[in-house]
Amino acid sequence: MxxxxxxxxxxxxxxxxxxxxxxxxxxxxxxxxxxxxxxxxxxxxxxxxxLPLAIENKLFISKDGRSAKAIIFLEDGFKIETALMAHGDGRNTACLSCQVGCPLACKFCISGTNFKRNLTLDEILSQALFWARYLKEKKIGRLSNIVFMGSGEPFLNYQNVFQAISYLNSPDYFDISARKISISTIGVSEGIRKMVNEKYQVNLAVSLHFVDERTRVEMMPATKKYSLKKMWEAIDYYIKETNRKVMFEYILIKGLNDSKKEAEALALIMKKPLYAVNLIRYNKTGKLEPSETKAITDFRGVLRNRGVEVVERHRFNEDIFGACGQLIGK
Ligand code: SF4
Incomplete structure (x- = not known):
């Protein structure tokens, strides 16, 4: 396309x-x-x-049929992955990639290996188009939600991502409400500040994952440049200007960030209006292990007891290696 x-x-x-x-x-x-x-x-x-319309792909459908991932083959020989989650209540969410690989190399994410380049506007839109066609063909419904949570950091491909959002949102193209589009960043403060002035009121999600900066930098080396201090300042500015909620993603990794002490520390930070936490059980990609169910329950309990708004992400696509942090892994 x-x-x-x-x-x-x-x-x-x-x-x-x-x-x-x-x-x-x-x-x-x-x-x-x-x-x-x-x-x-x-x-x-x-x-x-x-201008052939075919999108070269290899499709994998999960056992329960509710989710799928596709490898999309690009013109220059590179490939990307994108995923679909059919929630069964009319919501069908496509998870889009915005870069080939990711330059930020977080240690718990397989997408963070092998960075090649930014995706073009057309390559981003092709992923959404692919799922829109799939949903129509399978008579599941229409594409209703978009998350930029595949490979890549959206704020490092800012222009193409926001241009894609203009097409995704436009009634002449995908007609997806801006409120149903989410961007996830590791905390690139310049991008968060820039987003304030965008006409599209899309949701902001921030990959926090660690409250201790030393561990965060160790596990997410790129955050050395995008420090927590700069990130909190940018987020508070974003909330002050937009009055919109920010969702903080927290991947629970066994023995690394899932103790009650860490939950208490997170609860303290989250005690602010319009701050919410999304707990995600780590999807195995390498040596690290996902947290035990009890540790997750205890962690969530601490947050809830302290009055923090917590949601837990439903786990999709694990059997086809297409869950969070697994894209372009296999
Ligand atoms: S978690 Fe996000 S920012 Fe980190 S390597 Fe993976 S895709 Fe990149």
């Missing part, structure tokens, strides 16, 4: 023709120009040759 090419191909056509083409791609979700019977054969052939 190449949206720039679309403009060029239709440059000599009447204006309504490009609108027809966009409707066919984003609303009717066609995957082959042969299905575009409103166009002449000559135009269809030109489109087929210059």
């Amino acid at each position: 190449n949206l720039t090419k679309l403009g060029k191909i239709f440059a000599d056509q009447e204006k309504f023709r490009i609108k027809q083409a966009e409707k066919l791609i984003f609303k009717d979700l066609i995957s082959d120009w042969k299905q575009a019977s409103v166009f002449s054969l000559a135009l269809r052939e030109k489109l087929q040759e210059n």
